[in-house]
Amino acid sequence: MPVDKEMQIIDDIMEKIITKAMKPGEKIPSENKLADQHKVPRITARKALTTLEARGYIYSVQGKGRFLKETSKPIQLHLTGNSSFTDKMKRAGYRLTTKNMYCNKINYDSKIYDTLQANREAAIYKIGRLRLIDDEPIAIHQSFVDQDRFPNIAHEGSQILSMFAYYRQFGYEEFASKHSLLSITFPTSYEQELLSCSSMVPLIVLETDCIDRKTKKVLEYTKILYRSDKFKYDITSEGSR
Structure with a gap:
């Protein structure tokens, strides 16, 4: 060859x-x-x-x-565990900021609707947030939420910076996940613009659900796009450390 x-x-x-x-x-x-x-x-x-x-x-x-090029020190990120991204970054001492980009009603998607245990006529909203560390964009968080569970999400979604903080307003305090899927993709032109990266920088995609630990209710379906060149990924369970 x-x-x-x-x-x-x-x-x-x-x-x-x-x-x-x-x-x-x-x-x-x-x-x-x-x-x-x-x-x-x-x-x-x-x-x-x-x-x-x-x-x-x-x-x-x-x-x-x-x-x-001068390379920045990779950010260590636990992909497992039941803490929010915000909590993980703050505990690690990073200067994290979040920008809410949109809250849009989505078309029917069987994967998302099945995860949320929603009927086909349900109104599902996608809340997108851009995560920045030291003012550098490093991740896009997308949360999919059923309006039947959170009736004011269409109006309040565009103001949310932390989904966990939002859920606590409804009495949900402890969170868990049953299923998580990790994959790799390459950014679209829109994602390249948001994350300030080229088309050849791979993105780590984490898809998971968020469940209230007490009631077992599914609160959201989550899809997170991480810049692969900005993180070290720790897959050790936080509870076993």
């Missing part, structure tokens, strides 16, 4: 980044130099560098070349 020269260049540079053989701010070899080193056309070297730039590892300065 022929060697993919473009991927070989990418792998060589990535190995230098991972092993810290290259430091943030260090200049990347030019297209011509990489082409000579790997005995490939200049266009192949250019494609490799363009890919690394799209993935967020390097950046260009016009007239000066490309440089290794």
Whole structure:
């Protein structure tokens, strides 16, 4: 099987980044130099560098070349447990802010309706919040809520920053989840704009339910999109630590 020269260049540079053989701010070899080193056309070297730039590892300065980007320290996030995202980030000492983006009624979706145990005629609302740490966008939280359970959600949803805080107004105090699904996707153009990332930055998708521990009522279906380059994901149960 022929060697993919473009991927070989990418792998060589990535190995230098991972092993810290290259430091943030260090200049990347030019297209011509990489082409000579790997005995490939200049266009192949250019494609490799363009890919690394799209993935967020390097950046260009016009007239000066490309440089290794300074990487921020990954945020450690517990994907399991029954604490809210807000509580987890505050306990860890991060400066978290939340922006409510919308509260929209959705069309029928069997997966969401089944999770919420809602009938087909039910009015389900999607509340979207953008999470930022140190003013940098890192996640999109989408909560799907049945109006039959929360009658004023159509009007109040656009003001909610914390769903758990909202539920506590109704006497729900302890929360749990029965099902969680983890997957990977790539951002749409709208998500790229919200999260300030390129199309090649993978997103970790966490889909789960939220249940009142006491009554066992399903309060919401949740879908969270995390920037994969901003987190370290801890899947250890919080209760076992």
